[in-house]
Each structure stands twice: as C-alpha cells, then as structure tokens.
Amino acid sequence: MQLLKDRILKDGYVVSGNILKVDSFLNHQIDGRLMKEIGIEFKNRFADQKIDKVLTIEASGIAIAVMTSMVLDVPMVFAKKKKPSTMGDAYTAVVHSFTKGIDYDITVAKEFINEGENILIVDDFLANGHAALGLAKLVKDANANVAGIGIVIEKGFQNGSKLLKDNGFRVESLAIIDKLEDNKIYLK
Numbered sequence: 001m002q003l004l005k006d007r008i009l010k011d012g013y014v015v016s017g018n019i020l021k022v023d024s025f026l027n028h029q030i031d032g033r034l035m036k037e038i039g040i041e042f043k044n045r046f047a048d049q050k051i052d053k054v055l056t057i058e059a060s061g062i063a064i065a066v067m068t069s070m071v072l073d074v075p076m077v078f079a080k081k082k083k084p085s086t087m088g089d090a091y092t093a094v095v096h097s098f099t100k101g102i103d104y105d106i107t108v109a110k111e112f113i114n115e116g117e118n119i120l121i122v123d124d125f126l127a128n129g130h131a132a133l134g135l136a137k138l139v140k141d142a143n144a145n146v147a148g149i150g151i152v153i154e155k156g157f158q159n160g161s162k163l164l165k166d167n168g169f170r171v172e173s174l175a176i177i178d179k180l181e182d183n184k185i186y187l188k
C-alpha cells in the first residue's frame, strides 16, 4: 500500500536497533484518514471472503479494526489484555511477547464470538506472530472461522508471517519491512 509505505518512510524511525516507531500516525497519535484507507485496503484484499466480524487486540489494533469494520459494515470486537472482574464466560489464550519478554492472557467474552462466524483478524504490527496466533485460538475455541489475518506493518525479518502461514492462515500485510539497519528503514 503505497500511501502507507510513504508515510512509514516519512514519519517512522528506528529505536533499539529493531523497533520501528510510528507513534505519530499509528501507535499514539492516530491519522484517521490513513486508518480509513487501511480499512478500504483490507476490504479489497479480502473481497473474496465473507466477513461477519473484525477482531483485534487492544490497544493499537483498535483504531485499525474500527475503520475496517466501518468499511465492511460489520461489528468489531477487541481482545482485552486484562480480564475485567465483571466479564462472564470468556475465551482466553496465553500470548508470549518477545518484545517485552512476558506471557499475558488475552480475553474475549463468549457472547461476542459466535459459532460459525467468519472473522477477520487485524493488527498493527506482525513481529513473531504470537498475538495473532492467540487471537486465532480464541476464534477456534468459539468454533468460528478465521477468514484471514490483515497486518498493517510486518517485520519481514522476524518469523511471524511464516508461523501464521504454517498454521494455515492467510496473511495480508500492507507494508513489509525487509530490514532495519543503521537506523534506516528498508521496505519490500
């Protein structure tokens, strides 16, 4: 997606050697117009799929998922990283974060993923793929189907895409980073 690639090169920068900061339009301040274009792009890429719902994980996935759900005219639900005490029956998965070196639970109330639904998973970054795999487990536990996985920025030098594809999922990434080297961003 050229608009996104141009924006990454214009406003993104590298920290700690292998982390791309895009806080000015994706992870902190959010460019709503760009999010809308991203939603349209996901709709086009998954046009061959019947999608009943969009699923993501808090926090940075939410803006992307809301816009995608608006374009698709379907509901959106996000997995929570902390189960509220008021939440009833829920689907849960453990996700390992390599970036943070921790395991955490992700949770969605059972009432928001229904058996047989076709779910499009979206997220901001794909690094090692464990967050997306955790989301896919929630969908599977609900006897629903993963229609595909839409990623805004894939770190192509990490193994997330391979992991997801090896697990049988279709992955569509709007921008793929080949490498981050000497504080420079190399896009595919």
Ligand code: G4P
Pocket (backbone or CB within 6 Å): 018, 019, 020, 021, 022, 027, 057, 058, 059, 060, 061, 096, 097, 098, 099, 100, 124, 125, 126, 127, 128, 129, 130, 131, 132, 155, 160
């Ligand atoms: P994985 O989910 O693909 O396995 O990757 P990992 O555990 O390494 O990622 C943990 C968090 O770090 C995720 O966000 C992920 O989106 C983010 N992340 C990974 N690589 C980068 C990067 O190069 N740049 C930025 N900006 N983020 C990256 P999170 O902790 O769930 O954060 P949030 O969604 O609450 O903002």
